[in-house]
Amino acid sequence: MPLTRLPCACGFVWLLAVVAVAWLSELKENETISDVKLCSIKQISTGKMYRTEAEEMGDELFYAYSKPQILKHPCKSNMALYMGKALLLTKDNFRSSIIPLNIPKMFQVQTAKVSGAIYSSSCILLIINGNIYAYDYEDGSWSILLITEVFITNIYAEYCCYSSDYSCSSISNLILVYAIGGPVSDAVIYISNSLGFDFEELSLPQLKLLDGTFEGIFFFHSMSKFGVLLKNGDTARFAYIEPAKNETWGLPFHMSRRLHMLNLPGLKGFLIFWHEHRLLFSHNSGQLVEDIPIKEKKAVTHESFGLSGKSIYAIAGYENELAVLTTDFHFYYGTLGLLSTSLIKITEETPVTNGSAIMFESIGNVVIVTAVKDEDDPAYNFVVCCVNMQYVLMELEIGLKSCKAEVLRGDFDKKMHILDMGETLELSAKLVPQPSQLPIPIVTVSNPHSLGFQVKMYEDGYTFDGNTKFTINITLMQQHTSGRAHESFISDIKIPSLSTITLDLIERGMSCIDLQPPSGLISIGCNWKKKIIVRRDLTACMKKFLEPIELENNYTYIIEKGSYDPNYHSRPQENNVDLTIMYDYEELGCPGLVYYNSPWKPVIELWEETRRVEVVKAEFVLIEIHGLYTYNYSMTVGEASCVSQAQNWSSVIDASTIKGVHAWDRQNYLSCHENHESAPLLWPNVEYQVLGGSTKNSIIFDERNGIYVFLVRVVDPFYSYCDLTTTFSIYVYGAFPKQTLPDRLVFMSMLGLMLILLWLGYVIPKLSKSERGKK
Ligand SMILES: *[C@@H]1O[C@H](CO)[C@@H](O)[C@H](O)[C@H]1NC(C)=O
Ligand SMILES: *[C@@H]1O[C@H](CO)[C@@H](O)[C@H](O)[C@H]1NC(C)=O
Ligand SMILES: *[C@@H]1O[C@H](CO)[C@@H](O)[C@H](O)[C@H]1NC(C)=O
Ligand SMILES: *[C@@H]1O[C@H](CO)[C@@H](O)[C@H](O)[C@H]1NC(C)=O
Ligand SMILES: *[C@@H]1O[C@H](CO)[C@@H](O)[C@H](O)[C@H]1NC(C)=O
Ligand SMILES: *[C@@H]1O[C@H](CO)[C@@H](O)[C@H](O)[C@H]1NC(C)=O
Ligand SMILES: *[C@@H]1O[C@H](CO)[C@@H](O)[C@H](O)[C@H]1NC(C)=O
Numbered sequence: 001m002p003l004t005r006l007p008c009a010c011g012f013v014w015l016l017a018v019v020a021v022a023w024l025s026e027l028k029e030n031e032t033i034s035d036v037k038l039c040s041i042k043q044i045s046t047g048k049m050y051r052t053e054a055e056e057m058g059d060e061l062f063y064a065y066s067k068p069q070i071l072k073h074p075c076k077s078n079m080a081l082y083m084g085k086a087l088l089l090t091k092d093n094f095r096s097s098i099i100p101l102n103i104p105k106m107f108q109v110q111t112a113k114v115s116g117a118i119y120s121s122s123c124i125l126l127i128i129n130g131n132i133y134a135y136d137y138e139d140g141s142w143s144i145l146l147i148t149e150v151f152i153t154n155i156y157a158e159y160c161c162y163s164s165d166y167s168c169s170s171i172s173n174l175i176l177v178y179a180i181g182g183p184v185s186d187a188v189i190y191i192s193n194s195l196g197f198d199f200e201e202l203s204l205p206q207l208k209l210l211d212g213t214f215e216g217i218f219f220f221h222s223m224s225k226f227g228v229l230l231k232n233g234d235t236a237r238f239a240y241i242e243p244a245k246n247e248t249w250g251l252p253f254h255m256s257r258r259l260h261m262l263n264l265p266g267l268k269g270f271l272i273f274w275h276e277h278r279l280l281f282s283h284n285s286g287q288l289v290e291d292i293p294i295k296e297k298k299a300v301t302h303e304s305f306g307l308s309g310k311s312i313y314a315i316a317g318y319e320n321e322l323a324v325l326t327t328d329f330h331f332y333y334g335t336l337g338l339l340s341t342s343l344i345k346i347t348e349e350t351p352v353t354n355g356s357a358i359m360f361e362s363i364g365n366v367v368i369v370t371a372v373k374d375e376d377d378p379a380y381n382f383v384v385c386c387v388n389m390q391y392v393l394m395e396l397e398i399g400l401k402s403c404k405a406e407v408l409r410g411d412f413d414k415k416m417h418i419l420d421m422g423e424t425l426e427l428s429a430k431l432v433p434q435p436s437q438l439p440i441p442i443v444t445v446s447n448p449h450s451l452g453f454q455v456k457m458y459e460d461g462y463t464f465d466g467n468t469k470f471t472i473n474i475t476l477m478q479q480h481t482s483g484r485a486h487e488s489f490i491s492d493i494k495i496p497s498l499s500t501i502t503l504d505l506i507e508r509g510m511s512c513i514d515l516q517p518p519s520g521l522i523s524i525g526c527n528w529k530k531k532i533i534v535r536r537d538l539t540a541c542m543k544k545f546l547e548p549i550e551l552e553n554n555y556t557y558i559i560e561k562g563s564y565d566p567n568y569h570s571r572p573q574e575n576n577v578d579l580t581i582m583y584d585y586e587e588l589g590c591p592g593l594v595y596y597n598s599p600w601k602p603v604i605e606l607w608e609e610t611r612r613v614e615v616v617k618a619e620f621v622l623i624e625i626h627g628l629y630t631y632n633y634s635m636t637v638g639e640a641s642c643v644s645q646a647q648n649w650s651s652v653i654d655a656s657t658i659k660g661v662h663a664w665d666r667q668n669y670l671s672c673h674e675n676h677e678s679a680p681l682l683w684p685n686v687e688y689q690v691l692g693g694s695t696k697n698s699i700i701f702d703e704r705n706g707i708y709v710f711l712v713r714v715v716d717p718f719y720s721y722c723d724l725t726t727t728f729s730i731y732v733y734g735a736f737p738k739q740t741l742p743d744r745l746v747f748m749s750m751l752g753l754m755l756i757l758l759w760l761g762y763v764i765p766k767l768s769k770s771e772r773g774k775k
Contacts, residue, residue: 060100061126063085064115070316082094086373129151148188163521186214190202224498236252237251238285238289294344310327322334337504340504340507340508346396351385363516366387404433404438404505406467414520416523426475433468440507452478527722556581557706569653602691604712618693624709634697635695635696649664665725669717710729
């Protein structure tokens with residue numbers, strides 16, 4: 001096999017002291033190039049770089065399994081954890097010596113056997129002797145996260161590295177830990193939604209009804225479902241569970257022994273399953289799991305790894321790639337994708353020993369890492385073998401077809417887009433085939449229950465060397481609004497979900513390393529840049545009812561007893577006292593001005609960052625945050641044409657665990673214009689307390705001048721996935737000031753005044769007459 005001496009793909013080595021290893025010098029000078037190994041070999045020995053640091057003595061950690069494994073950080077490209085006779089955490093892809101990780105003696109773990117690990121924020125979470133510990137690699141601290149009765153065997157998380165948006169960054173908050181092997185109905189599973197800081201037992205009632213052996217549980221964000229791997233006899237299959245729904249099933253596959261699972265980063269639902277003699281792949285989160293065919297030589301192809309008679313020593317996966325080392329240290333490389341998955345033998349001579357492990361450094365760049373213990377130093381050194389697959393494949397003579405396309409690019413690659421309720425998204429991609437080739441593009445989404453799409457492909461001119469260019473336009477919409485899927489197939493539109501979208505070529509082939517299928521993440525959910533603002537054309541300050549200077553200076557006002565209810569039930573309260581309220585000018589600004597005697601409803605605008613999008617026409621509710629109830633609604637439930645009993649603040653607060661102004665939101669809102677069996681229309685004459693939407697409902701104020709601070713919240717669940725809410729203030733004016741004297745007193749004094757006037761009217765003319773008479 002004509003393999004060239006390849007330059008290491010990664011240009012770093014000059015920085016470090018590079019010393020040739022003893023066994024490297026065994027290579028004879030006169031060997032032909034084709035005999036030379038897959039890679040250039042360097043041993044990196046940085047000597048005593050750690051000697052100045054005070055080393056804390058602790059219990060040395062080691063991997064529970066016999067074959068070393070590397071856990072690469074899903075987002076930080078230079079960070080990886082080697083797990084073998086020692087645990088070695090690198091921040092430069094093993095280009096310098098490393099002191100093994102120790103767990104401080106105070107944790108009393110003694111033989112610190114590590115059976116699993118994940119990254120979480122700035123920590124590595126490790127299963128040590130069946131319990132969960134965290135090592136913070138930024139400050140070097142250790143902590144205990146979970147100690148349980150059961151012996152935890154597995155830990156699981158997914159990652160999103162595309163964006164700092166909450167929909168993406170929050171994915172790794174969810175962590176599952178559990179013990180496999182027992183009946184699924186007894187499975188003990190712990191879940192954390194806080195990066196591992198808190199764990200609680202996960203209760204999925206559906207699990208109790210399943211049978212089989214529990215082989216693992218995963219949350220597949222790209223499907224927005226739990227996947228449970230169950231084994232019955234020699235077959236296994238996935239059950240997919242979402243709360244309050246019946247489970248759905250993946251297709252069964254043969255599984256006689258326990259399989260390791262590798263969930264490839266990118267959230268596409270690419271899974272690799274393996275044990276020594278088996279190698280399987282799923283491109284859709286386990287719904288279809290198939291053997292990976294393996295090509296040995298020109299004409300020899302096996303349908304599965306088992307048939308090749310080899311056994312696996314180590315595997316590594318990347319976005320669409322796979323690398324395998326066998327126990328006889330043969331090296332295989334493969335590509336992953338819909339209709340393009342296969343594995344091919346590259347070489348029989350790899351420079352590895354029992355301490356070697358394998359990982360991808362980047363697309364098309366595999367490194368084989370061998371950890372070597374330095375006898376007189378606590379640090380480990382590394383032999384790093386870099387394999388550039390592009391070069392290697394070009395040299396191979398196994399008749400690899402050249403890639404069918406020259407360009408395959410999507411503007412959505414490695415990005416996250418947000419699709420809020422009812423919106424559509426336009427994505428675009430470019431395809432340039434090789435001359436006289438006809439590659440067939442294929443668009444897939446990982447969550448077709450929520451994400452629908454339409455594709456348009458058209459010729460779009462020529463490249464400068466005469467190849468046809470194609471533009472592919474992809475329109476994304478919610479499956480719910482696509483009108484193209486059966487209702488039973490569509491997931492609940494009210495619940496946010498995620499999906500990836502990938503543009504690939506059918507039978508892409510192994511040589512398309514430079515042409516990786518573009519893939520992006522679509523968050524069907526809230527666009528966190530959205531907010532609502534209440535329009536305020538006229539303020540109380542413009543009309544001089546209030547002065548800004550006054551409001552700024554800790555302005556207070558009084559809410560009279562009898563006009564507010566601290567429990568928000570709009571009921572007069574006994575023992576009520578006048579409330580003194582401090583006005584929050586910084587948050588509320590100057591109150592809007594509202595005349596008491598005309599029906600009123602706030603005008604709510606939707607904004608996206610600094611852009612005004614539209615006036616919100618959807619249903620919303622509002623409530624005075626201090627409990628003032630000196631207003632009511634212009635419509636009754638009957639007048640609003642409700643067909644079921646409408647909710648109101650009292651009924652919602654009674655039913656909710658949140659006893660306050662935040663009790664009513666889009667999650668618990670039920671439109672009264674739909675039939676709800678649980679709420680027949682019994683009292684059509686009560687107030688209808690929902691504004692906006694199809695009704696002309698509005699607020700009518702009592703005769704009371706003063707400030708009202710309202711919380712407003714859009715409750716229509718089909719308007720946006722966001723919880724759109726804000727507080728604002730108004731000043732109601734124009735009502736006659738309340739009389740300060742009791743009515744009877746006023747009446748009496750009026751009567752008195754009139755009598756006096758009457759008497760004067762009688763007396764004065766009399767007096768003037770007698771005056772004149774005197775004259
Ligand atoms: C390499 O060359 C030396 C002499 O130059 C020869 O003795 C030796 O056999 C050669 N080795 C191989 C593997 O060809
Ligand atoms: C679940 O399945 C049962 C019986 O197969 C059916 O009666 C029930 O309606 C289903 N529930 C849901 C939420 O689909
Ligand atoms: C690797 O380990 C196996 C079994 O543990 C042993 O038989 C073999 O000799 C070892 N090979 C090397 C090169 O150390
Ligand atoms: C494809 O998308 C681009 C950019 O969004 C647009 O300019 C073009 O008109 C679209 N073409 C078709 C045929 O829809
Ligand atoms: C307003 O109140 C805060 C605390 O109650 C006080 O620190 C501040 O000095 C006050 N400001 C004015 C202008 O009185
Ligand atoms: C609002 O209150 C006024 C005065 O208390 C009352 O006359 C009116 O019927 C109420 N409106 C509704 C819809 O309850
Ligand atoms: C709220 O609705 C319930 C029925 O759901 C009704 O009995 C009650 O009178 C309503 N309260 C008000 C203040 O309208």
